[in-house]
Amino acid sequence: MSQYLVDRITSAPNIEKCTCTEVTALAGSDVLQEITLTDVHTGRQCRVMTSWLFVCIGGVPQTGWAQEVGIVRDEGGYLVTGPDLQEYRANLKWPLERAPLHLETCVPGVFAAGDVRHGSIKRVASAVGEGGNGCGAGASLSE
Ligand SMILES: Cc1cc2nc3c(=O)[nH]c(=O)nc-3n(C[C@H](O)[C@H](O)[C@H](O)COP(=O)(O)OP(=O)(O)OC[C@H]3O[C@@H](n4cnc5c(N)ncnc54)[C@H](O)[C@@H]3O)c2cc1C
Structure with a gap:
C-alpha cells in the first residue's frame, strides 16, 4: 500500500488498527452481521458486530x-x-x-x-x- 495511505489510516482517530490479525470467520443470515478476528501470534479471537467488510487485495507481486x-x-x-x-x-x-x-x-x-x-x-x-x-x-x- 502507498505510504501516504498508510499515514492517513495511522493518523485517523476513528480507525482502530489491528496488525497481525486475520479475518477468520464471517457470520450472518441474509446479510453480514459479524466477523471474527484472530491474532496470528496468540490465536486469541474477538468477534465484531458489523454489516460491512472491505477487502484490500492486489498488494503482492506474483513473480x-x-x-x-x-x-x-x-x-x-x-x-x-x-x-x-x-x-x-x-x-x-x-x-x-x-x-x-x-x-x-x-x-x-x-x-x-x-x-x-x-x-x-x-x-x-x-x-x-x-x-x-x-x-x-x-x-x-x-x-
Ligand atoms: C485496492 C487498490 C486500489 C487502488 N487504487 C488506485 C487509485 O485510486 N488510483 C490509481 O491510480 N491507482 C490505484 N491502484 C493502483 C493501480 O491499480 C495499479 O497501479 C495499476 O493497476 C497497475 O497496472 P499494471 O498493469 O501494472 O498491473 P495490474 O493492473 O495488476 O495488471 C497486471 C495483470 O497481469 C495479470 N497477471 C499477473 N500474472 C500473470 C501471469 N503470470 N500471466 C498472465 N497474466 C498475469 C494480472 O491478473 C493482472 O490482470 C490501486 C490498487 C489497488 C490494489
Whole structure:
C-alpha cells in the first residue's frame, strides 16, 4: 500500500488498527452481521458486530515465475530493471555491449512495466505510461 495511505489510516482517530490479525470467520443470515478476528501470534479471537467488510487485495507481486527464469527481483518480489540492476546484482553477467534499458530486466529483451517493476509508482497512469514506453523500447530493439 502507498505510504501516504498508510499515514492517513495511522493518523485517523476513528480507525482502530489491528496488525497481525486475520479475518477468520464471517457470520450472518441474509446479510453480514459479524466477523471474527484472530491474532496470528496468540490465536486469541474477538468477534465484531458489523454489516460491512472491505477487502484490500492486489498488494503482492506474483513473480515466482521470474525467479525461476533468473530475472532479478527485489526483496519484495518486484522485478528490477535498468540502472537499478547494478544495485541488486553488482556481478550481473550482461551479454550485450549496450547497458540495460530503463525498463529492461537482467534478461535482454525482457521488459517490466507498471506495478510489477521495482521502484515504479503504483498508479494507473504510471503503469499505462510505462507500458507504452516499454512497448516503444521493445519495438526499437527489434528494428
Ligand atoms: C485496492 C487498490 C486500489 C487502488 N487504487 C488506485 C487509485 O485510486 N488510483 C490509481 O491510480 N491507482 C490505484 N491502484 C493502483 C493501480 O491499480 C495499479 O497501479 C495499476 O493497476 C497497475 O497496472 P499494471 O498493469 O501494472 O498491473 P495490474 O493492473 O495488476 O495488471 C497486471 C495483470 O497481469 C495479470 N497477471 C499477473 N500474472 C500473470 C501471469 N503470470 N500471466 C498472465 N497474466 C498475469 C494480472 O491478473 C493482472 O490482470 C490501486 C490498487 C489497488 C490494489
